[in-house]
Amino acid sequence: xxxxxxxxxxxxxxxxxxxxxxxxxxxxxxxxxxxxxxxxxxxxxxxxxxxxxxxxxxxxxxxxxxxxxxxxxxxxxxxxxxxxxxxxxxxxxxxxxxxxxxxxxxxxxxxxxxxxxxxxxxxxxxxxxxxxxxxxxxxxxxxxxxxxxxxxxxxxxxxxxxxxxxxxxxxxxxxxxxxxxxxxxxxxxxxxxxxxxxxxxxxxxxxxxxxxxxxxxxxxxxxxxxxxxxxxxxxxxxxxxxxxxxxxxxxxxxxxxxxxxxxxxxxxxxxxxx
Amino acid sequence: xxxxxxxxxxxxxxxxxxxxxxxxxxxxxxxxxxxxxxxxxxxxxxxxxxxxxxxxxxxxxxxxxxxxxxxxxxxxxxxxxxxxxxxxxxxxxxxxxxxxxxxxxxxxxxxxxxxxxxxxxxxxxxxxxxxxxxxxxxxxxxxxxxxxxxxxxxxxxxxxxxxxxxxxxxxxxxxxxxxxxxxxxxxxxxxxxxxxxxxxxxxxxxxxxxxxxxxxxxxxxxxxxxxxxxxxxxxxxxxxxxxxxxxxxxxxxxxxxxxxxxxxxxxxxxxxxxxxxxxxxxxxxxxxxxxxxxxxxxxxxxxxxxxxxxxxxxxxxxxxxxxxxxxxxxxxxxxxxxxxxxxxxxxxxxxxxxxxxx
Numbered sequence: 001x002x003x004x005x006x007x008x009x010x011x012x013x014x015x016x017x018x019x020x021x022x023x024x025x026x027x028x029x030x031x032x033x034x035x036x037x038x039x040x041x042x043x044x045x046x047x048x049x050x051x052x053x054x055x056x057x058x059x060x061x062x063x064x065x066x067x068x069x070x071x072x073x074x075x076x077x078x079x080x081x082x083x084x085x086x087x088x089x090x091x092x093x094x095x096x097x098x099x100x101x102x103x104x105x106x107x108x109x110x111x112x113x114x115x116x117x118x119x120x121x122x123x124x125x126x127x128x129x130x131x132x133x134x135x136x137x138x139x140x141x142x143x144x145x146x147x148x149x150x151x152x153x154x155x156x157x158x159x160x161x162x163x164x165x166x167x168x169x170x171x172x173x174x175x176x177x178x179x180x181x182x183x184x185x186x187x188x189x190x191x192x193x194x195x196x197x198x199x200x201x202x203x204x205x206x207x208x209x210x211x212x213x214x215x216x217x218x219x220x221x222x223x224x225x226x227x228x229x230x231x232x233x234x235x236x237x238x239x240x241x242x243x244x245x246x247x248x249x250x251x252x253x254x255x256x257x258x259x260x261x262x263x264x265x266x267x268x269x270x271x272x273x274x
Numbered sequence: 275x276x277x278x279x280x281x282x283x284x285x286x287x288x289x290x291x292x293x294x295x296x297x298x299x300x301x302x303x304x305x306x307x308x309x310x311x312x313x314x315x316x317x318x319x320x321x322x323x324x325x326x327x328x329x330x331x332x333x334x335x336x337x338x339x340x341x342x343x344x345x346x347x348x349x350x351x352x353x354x355x356x357x358x359x360x361x362x363x364x365x366x367x368x369x370x371x372x373x374x375x376x377x378x379x380x381x382x383x384x385x386x387x388x389x390x391x392x393x394x395x396x397x398x399x400x401x402x403x404x405x406x407x408x409x410x411x412x413x414x415x416x417x418x419x420x421x422x423x424x425x426x427x428x429x430x431x432x433x434x435x436x437x438x439x440x441x442x443x444x445x446x447x448x449x450x451x452x453x454x455x456x457x458x459x460x461x462x463x464x465x466x467x468x469x470x471x472x473x474x475x476x477x478x479x480x481x482x483x484x485x486x487x488x489x490x491x492x493x494x495x496x497x498x499x500x501x502x503x504x505x506x507x508x509x510x511x512x513x514x515x516x517x518x519x520x521x522x523x524x525x526x527x528x529x530x531x532x533x534x535x536x537x538x539x540x541x542x543x544x545x546x547x548x549x550x551x552x553x554x555x556x557x558x559x560x561x562x563x564x565x566x567x568x569x570x571x572x573x574x575x576x577x578x579x580x581x582x583x584x585x586x587x588x589x590x591x592x593x594x595x596x597x598x599x600x601x602x603x604x605x606x607x608x609x610x611x612x613x614x615x616x617x618x619x620x621x622x623x624x625x626x627x628x629x630x631x632x
Contacts, residue, residue: 011431018425019442022507024473025457026445042463042471046479090352097345105353107626112360114618116568118590119611120363122370122604127363131317138318146355153352178341207450209571210587214595224452228575231456238460249453256448260441263448264515 026246033057033243040239061244064236067219068226069247071137075222076205079141083148084197090149091156091193092186096168097178106157113150117210128215135217143215144205151204152197155265159193160186195262203252203263223248279338289333296327325351364611371604378598389605400606403586406498410585411566413499417506418562419555422513427543429514430521440518444511451508455575458504462489494582501576501583505569513558520554521547560621567613586610 032045036054062069094106117124124143125134133139163186171181212222221229227248230236236244256263300323308319328351335347371389375381393400425443429436446454463472466486470478477485490500524547532542570587577583579592586606594603 008431008433011428011433014424015428015433015439018421019439022442022446022511025454025461025507028461029457042465042469043475045471046476086352089348093345093349097341099342099345102345103626105349107622108361109352109356110622111618112356114564114614114622115360115364116587116607116610116614118568118570118587118603119367119607120360121367121590121607122594122600123363123366124359132314133317136314138315142318142321143359146359149352149356177336178344179336203448207452209450209452209574210591214591224450224571227456228452228571231459231575232578241456242460245453245456249449252448252450253445256445257441260444264444 029242029246032239033061033246035239037237037239040237042238057239057243058247060237060240061242061247064230064240065223065226065244065247068221068223071216071220072206072222072224072251075137075140075144076202079144079148079205080198080201082141083145083152083201084194086145086149087152087156087197088187088190088193089182090153091158091160092182094153095157095160096165096181096186106153109153110150112147113154117147121210121214125214134215136220137216140211140215140220140222143211144201144208147211148201148204152201155197155200156190156193159190159196163189192262195259196265199255199259199262203255206252282337285333285337289330292330292333293327296323296325296330299323299326364608367604367607370600371608373601375600375604376598376602380600385601389601390609393602393605393609399581399584399589400586402494402581403584403589405495406583406585407567407569409495409498410502410505410569411563413502414505414509414566414569415559415562417502418510418513419558421506421510422558423517423551425510425514426517426521429518440514443514446508447512449508451571452575454504454508455572458507459576459578462500462503464488464491490576490583491580497582501573504576505566505572509562509565513562516554516558517551520551524550556621560617563617564614567617568610 028045031048032040034053034055035049035057036051037056039049039051040057090109094102128134128139128143133142167185168181171185176184206222207224208222209224209228213225213228216222216225227245230244231241300320303316303319303323308315332344332347335344338344369382372384372386373382374385374388429440433439461472463474465471466474466488470486474486477483488497490497492500528546529542532546537545568587569585570591573583573585573588579588586609590603590606590610593599593606
């Protein structure tokens with residue numbers, strides 16, 4: 001019995017120590033952000049703010065990143081919505097209307113999810129120049145939608161695979177066609193699938209760096225590029241940088257805190273195990 | 275009576291109207307430019323015009339009572355997009371990598387495998403990249419697997435506040451590599467002496483001064499090992515989630531039977547659960563491995579392009595877009611692709627096969 005209790009204590013001790021390690025960066029960003037400017041010192045970086053909470057750092061950080069946060073938002077919203085619609089259609093057809101070769105097509109599409117984007121970067125840049133979508137947000141949205149096709153198709157395909165064929169058979173007997181089955185049977189059942197995909201694409205596009213830094217010019221930089229630039233500049237105080245980093249990470253962090261369930265499902269679909 | 279083609283007049287009119295609308299859009303946009311909200315939407319407008327036209331085509335297709343044709347027709351735009359943007363562009367990159375294109379003007383003069391031979395033969399920077407990627411991949415995968423499995427087993431003991439713990443271990447996954455690199459850059463501040471700060475300062479408070487180190491500025495090759503810490507921080511929770519899913523799918527009956535036979539908890543894990551988790555470990559290795567072979571943004575944010583922490587992704591980026599050495603950049607990109615493909619393709623083939631059998 002004592003052994004059991006000892007084991008239990010060890011479990012909790014390890015979990016708590018690891019939790020502290022995992023929360024360390026968030027703790028640092030929060031306390032630094034809430035300190036007044038005159039209390040910021042690398043020597044006391046771990047101390048709690050002593051004279052109440054100040055938000056001067058967050059305001060300064062926001063001033064640095066405001067246009068870029070806006071850029072990210074205008075990119076991410078249409079991207080997430082459009083690519084989820086596309087993924088839903090593709091997933092529906094590839095799971096419920098299989099034809100000879102449809103699995104091969106699916107595998108070929110899926111491979112696009114794994115490629116290092118460095119291997120297509122040069123043609124992509126030249127192509128975006130040629131169609132005049134280089135440098136601005138619409139081009140970046142298009143690129144994210146296209147390279148999002150594999151993962152959105154995969155998540156929806158796995159999701160629809162869980163809907164029994166009996167429902168579809170019944171629909172077909174009632175005379176519904178391919179479009180009719182989608183509209184009247186599949187779409188009303190799709191809300192959780194859409195939630196997963198929209199959240200997944202939102203997080204991915206918000207956090208993405210390579211396409212953003214290559215395909216946009218400075219006035220259209222999304223927040224990741226601007227943050228990286230801020231971190232490399234000598235002009236910005238580290239306390240402002242910490243506050244700015246928290247602001248840049250906040251949208252996806254909030255999505256995770258409030259909708260983590262769906263986020264996790266997207267993650268698992270990425271592991272091909274629906 | 276079964277009819278191959280069912281003419282429905284309202285749909286036909288709609289289809290023709292859409293096709294005309296699409297054509298008009300394309301025609302007008304190809305002559306003028308569409309600029310709204312200060313952005314050039316011409317190409318997007320052309321794309322939308324094309325899609326409107328295509329929806330018209332799809333409506334006509336839907337009148338043929340053949341679902342396969344309709345299905346392929348709906349998939350067609352995605353298939354074309356992937357065919358061009360993935361396979362077409364890979365082919366184009368391969369061609370660039372076999373050329374001597376250096377400078378802003380494209381130069382497709384064929385030089386065979388010269389770029390690849392140069393990289394492996396006498397490019398010290400690329401050798402550093404290969405070594406760094408190798409070290410990063412091995413340590414990153416081992417770190418994530420050990421911590422992930424450990425956390426999964428701990429949470430499997432059903433401690434109080436299990437969901438809170440799970441949330442804490444998973445949240446770093448939602449943060450960008452850039453943000454994580456920036457914060458960890460400050461946590462792993464290498465300053466010593468009176469400028470001691472970051473985690474080193476914590477070690478000092480705890481009288482663990484012997485642990486104070488220079489983190490990723492340690493002499494190479496070991497400096498690279500420290501860049502794994504933020505990566506493990508971000509993805510060990512994901513590995514934990516994979517293992518938790520695996521453990522939970524093992525039926526309780528099996529464990530109960532082992533308990534009845536007198537097996538200890540440790541033996542149950544050693545002889546029943548661990549062997550059954552092998553497929554999970556395999557997927558985790560593939561997914562983590564392909565991420566670490568591509569690792570880019572984290573190192574950019576952490577290492578600030580310090581050559582000692584260079585990886586192929588960064589080399590490709592700078593040689594192409596700063597030095598305009600397109601041919602070399604393409605060669606590095608293709609080598610990255612090959613390394614990922616070796617890891618991923620057998621896995622993809624395997625999972626497609628097993629799925630089709632079901």
